[in-house]
Amino acid sequence: MDKKTGKSEKILDAALMLFSTQGFYATTIPDIAKAMGMSVGNIYNYFSSKEMLAKEIIKYSSDILGAEIRRVNESEGNTKEKIRQIVALYFEMASSKPQHINYFLRVYLANKEVFKDGCEGMLCVSAFVTELMIFFEEGVACKELRNQDFFSAFGLFMGYLGGFVFLNGEGVLEKDLNSYVDDISLNIYNALKNQ
């Protein structure tokens, strides 16, 4: 990684942390510069606007989550086990690096006007969605999952996980997020499996 790429990634990390905790509009470029110990002008050498930074962050988070799911896709094991692995890694990420999933739920989904030019459709979350496409396609191909519309399966899987992480963030869950992995994995499997 060259020096400029390394610095860009550090800015993405700092901005991600601030956006996901304070919100997109409440965070300013000077806030990010301050967190980085950089001048405001220097931040603009890397990202031309706050909106541009926001779009790069969603791609960055999607790439990280996509790479994790890719590892599951490329591993041995049946679809039931893979569902469990995806749920476990999603909850693990929500626990240890909550900024990624919080950013998706609280910035990306809540401020679509920021993302409308440049993040149309699946454009900025392609890495993550592509891995789920592969997961679902292979699950049907090996006859473990019922063949159905992609989005009806995707919505059930990711809506469930996203909703649960949201509940966790609201502090209403009685137990630790990771202790729900078994039940939730089984529920997803039962809902999607070939009858």
Place this chain on the structure above:
Amino acid sequence: MKTEKSTIIWLQGLTCNGNSHSFFNYPQMPSFAASFEILYHPLLCGHENFLSFLNSDSSFDFLILEGALSHDERILERFGLPFYEILDNLASRAKHIICAGSCASFGGVFRLRDPLKITGALFSGKEKGGYWLEKDNVVNISGCPIHPKWLVETLLALHLGEKVLLDAFLRPKEVFSYLVHHGCLRNEYFEWKVDSHQLGEREGCLFYEHGCLGPMSHANCNKILWNGVSSKTRAGSPCLGCTEFDFPRVALYETQKNMSLPQTPFGISKRAYYSLAGVAKSFKIERLEKKLIDENN
């Protein structure tokens, strides 16, 4: 330059005659006849010629097989003889064996009835081992039917002593290195994932809903065209993948999808294809949503 004509015997197994009819539509037949002599073709010649040749020990150049093959005489006999007796006799005297069509190459539609007993010459579907386990002088020209040029140009190359490069299914690379997708006029619709709404219309891609197998079927249909003028996809009908070992599939006019995701184009990974398709689908290209020729505008 070879001046002597090459000799051909055309033998039919289980067939619909489609490859014969396609061959008879070859537009430069006089030029073909200048280099080849057909000793026997079941639609052209009487039995007498054939039986006298069968009982001779003369060698000849090309044994062209049309139709699926079987060792079982209850399934296949000709002239009151078990088919295998005729085929084994002729195959031992032929310089080249050309399988004309998907049935002779892979077993085709007839194989679906009994894949153990009905096969192609050297393949049963994609598995090696058909009527023969091995043979080193077989060329497969798959298709349902073959394009007449595929057959004639292969025959001509072998007649002239040229080397004919073959792919893993023993098909001439000159024809089968191409995909039907190459030269399809709908490529721009494929790039931007714009569906065709109905068969026969000029606009839209037939890959997503209508079962088109152009991106995974090997043949140069859209390069040389049929009758020199058109092709299935140009006419608004999907490629049915008739040159492939798994032809015919079921539900030919429907795209087989897993969770809405179609099979990926030949040699393209799912990750590469789904990423690119997802990006392309994120945009609505108005020009491609309109009629190509708009009467009102």
